[in-house]
Amino acid sequence: MAIAKKAVVWGLFAAGGTLTSFVFPALIALFLLIATGNVPEGLQFDQIRTFAMSWLGKACLFIVLFLSVWHAAHRLRVVAHDFGIRKDALVANAVYTIAAIGTVLAAFYLLMIS
């Protein structure tokens, strides 16, 4: 039912958009720090691994990644439409598959960290 699907993906999009707006600047800033060679204390292997081993850490990381990929996927679907790619069903399947892969990979690696 297209109606129900759109309501759900939009909900994920909105939640993901809110979360990424708040969290991603800091995330990108961390990558920037790493790139300059000043790896922060908390991102040294032992520290970050301890964080990712905790269930709270896993939950936080998973929720951020899950909502981010679904937000980006839905938005890319709209971007494709805005750029003249009108085969919506095809695009939707492609982007949501990417989001699903991201979700599975995130869960898989997080569970592996123990």
Place this chain on the structure above:
Amino acid sequence: MSRNPYVRPISTTTWYMRNGRYKVYVLRELTSFLVMFYSFLTIYGLAALAASAERWDTFLASQQSTAMIVFHGVALLYFLFFQTFPWFKLAPKAMPVQMGEKKLPDSYIIIGHYIAWLGVSVFILWLAGAF
């Protein structure tokens, strides 16, 4: 008199070049590529973290280059000005707060978002040991 309505053609691929408002919208929407990129970059990092200390250090080392500094720097600014700040500006529209006959001014909600964002950012950076 016969009718012969004329339909003006529109380009489905370049319509946004017509005015500044549309161009800004498209730039805003293109930040979704950044979201997808950083999500998968983080997942890639998690894979390294799950593997071993060596893999993690290799991952960190792979990020260290001038090119990456420029990339992350530009991405940060682009994301802030075309995603985060516009999102905050639009948030009050989706959540009107009625107080009797008046509506809570948009600026209250926007400022609230900025304060929360600063708090969250500082917390994340502190947690990561950036200071």
Place this chain on the structure above:
Amino acid sequence: MSTQTRQMELEVMRYDPEKDDAPWFQTYSVPCMEDWVILDAINYVKDNLDTTLAYRWSCHMMVCGSCGMMVNGEPSLTCKTFIRDLPDKVRIEPLENFPIERDLVVVLDDVMQKLHQVQPYIIRKDDPPAEDKEYIQSRGALAKFKQLTMCINCMCCYAACPQYALNKDFIGPAALALAHRYNRDNRDQGKSDRLDILADHDGVWDCSFVGACSEVCPKHVDPAAAIQQMKVDGALEFWKQKMGIPGDKS
């Protein structure tokens, strides 16, 4: 009052359905009074330079919604667009995204039909006896939707909306704002009736929050905000139904 005139050059789109294959531009030189709106300049053309120019206008005071046109590429109410805010050369075209009937007159049938589709009237599920039919509405309750009642159907929002430009099936800003006006009216109980149209994929979900509609709206209706609120409603409604929480009766 100053009697100074300002010479302006109006580049006006013309189209004769019986003679022309495509629209073309005709330029008129108009001596304008300083305090004129662009509609005054167009009226001057009609009265003094070219009686064949066809266009819609009526109240000249931003309440009838007839005189919407593209002024230098911007959807505008020509009775509200002051020449003091415009350069000497002004390009006037019929409202974007609508078929051109003749000159500056567009075919509005599509939007008229969409306004009807959202059932823009108070819908009641009960039928109280005549003595009880007075519906008390507090000022606070009115404030919830008053802004949305300001729409004068000028259709500048449709001219601005790129999603409508790309997909004529999209129900569009004015129709959606109108639906929201009734959904937020506490006298109305028809939210579920309107849900089918709105929840359809050419309803609210086609909107990508460009926000151009609200920026050009001469009456500050803010249809973009109305649509986002309906998206939130729609998303919440879905989860309410899933969890078996009774939805809005209204």
